[in-house]
Amino acid sequence: MIFYVAHREHAYTQAVVLLYHRTDLEAWFRLVRYEDAGLLRGVRAGVVIWSDMDRLTSDELSRAAGISAELADNTGLTQLNHPTASLQRFDLLRLLHADGSNAFRVFRPDELEEAIRYPVFIRDETGALYREPPLLHDRPALDAAIARLDGSDLARPMVVEMIGTPGMDGYFRKYAAFRVGDTIYGQHCAMSKSWFVKNSPEQLLPAHIEEIRTYIDTNPDANAVMQVFEKARMQYGRIDYTFVDGRLVVFEINSNPTVLSDPPTPFAIYDPKPFADLQADALLALPQATEADSLAAIDTAHQSALAKLRRHYQMRRLKLTLRKVLRKRK
Template sequence: MIFYVCHRLHTYTQASFLLYYRKDMQNFFRLVPYEQATLLGSLSAGTVIWSDMDRLSGVEIDAASELARKLELEQPHVVQLNHPRESFQRFDLLRKLFADGINNFQVHRPDALPDDIRYPVFLRDETGAAYKAPRLLQARRELDNALAALPDMKFVRPMVVEFGSKAGPDGLYRKYAAYRVGDRTYAQHCFANEEWFIKDPGRGILQATRKQHLDYVRDNPHAPDLMAIFEKASITYGRIDYTIVGGRIQVFEINTNPTVLSYPPTPFDKYDSMPYANMHADALLALPHARDPSSTAELDRTHFEVLAVLRREYRKRRRKLVVRKGLRFVRDAVLGSRH
């Protein structure tokens, strides 16, 4: 059995995967919110995946680290991926990758800015995910003005990040993403866009770059280098987001609680997400004791309570997606018939 420990509010990262694409994984996977993590002390066997550490307070990290230590000492058949304290978070990881000559860009705390900071830069919270493009700040005056507004931004641990991406010869920026799950890695996507800040493309991958995406997913060309970076970060489960500049990997982050599949399926999808779900499931099922049915009644009850909440939320989300994509399908069909 796999026990996935994360923040209760962010269990959605597994929702589409468990509820729609690989329902069979519900037999091997348990969601464990951090406030119920002490229930892991009753396990006889399984793999525990620690995630979401960037969202924990110092007190919570201390408690989770102590529990991880006890599991290691007292439950030899419980394997652990990641560590609540020893796995690198964003800031320390980016500092290390720059110091080791992997990244060409640096990251700083607002109260420790060097004179030789390289512009442009942007502000980023070390905690959680960024959903909107940060403003690129071109000079110290712009940065100072932005820092003065930090209290209104409610960042938990703000960072000043030097801009480290670059458009390719075709004018497009690219974001690559690959997973590590234990001893396995697999490539998930290569997204391209004219804008530097790239998230899920939503309407699908650009036709002009679809082949590159598919080739990347098939070949996983950077696997050895990425595994070495995961090792540097002491992260054995997570998704690494990066780009290529001058033939070199430039890492943006390693997310320990990444969304496996963002959207539930609809009849109007233009691409099939099942291959990506299968890659993730195959990697999970290769973990030690993954198929061992050992669990506890308390952990099972917690998991199914969380899953029931997710099921209600994702039914609503799927209905909205069906309506939105259905209307778009009809519109495109009508427009197409006029030509």
């Protein structure tokens, strides 16, 4: 059995795979909220994946680390990631700059150095970044932005030196690859005219489509990516990276990445099933993934969480379909 431990508000990242594309995975997969992680003490075989460490408080991390230690001592469970030993975003980026892998630095707002390379931007260490942050081009602009942090909703702000250059075609690129145990697979190559690459535009050039297909099919950076995961002491997650002057540059490793965002609709611009298969097959290949050992309390909580997710994605599917229909009528 695969026990996926996640923050209670972010248990949706595997949902589209489980509900639509690989329903066979559900027999071997259990969502576990951190507040229920203690139930794992009663399981003797399977694999535990710890995620969302960046979203936990220090007390929650300490409790999870204690449970992880108990599981290591008293059960035969395989564990991927560690609540406190796996590096979070800030510490990983500091390490990668210190060992010469990354050419950009990160700072805490109260620990700035004079020799910062501009432009920089400010982001939270926790969670995902959905909107393009403003670039700050000098120290007065940075100081003003830091002064505005008081009262903001950033839990652990960090100052990041911007890095990245567009390709010959004018597009910036961001690559993403998953690690699931011993498996590395390429998930996407997003392209944008903006330095802040979140998703590719809906209408891609034919050459871009072929480039993305080649990246996914050949998985060219698997060895280099695995080395970064090992430095981070993470056995599960998604790494986001780019290339600058031919060198791989890492932005982050997300411990609870969304595999597929949207449920299938008749208007999908690509077939998501192969991506679901990559994820599901890698999960099922984990040691003890198909050991039929769980607890009734874990199963009940999982079914309750999945039922809520099912309702959510049914509504999302309806909204996406209606939106496309209305656009076509215009």
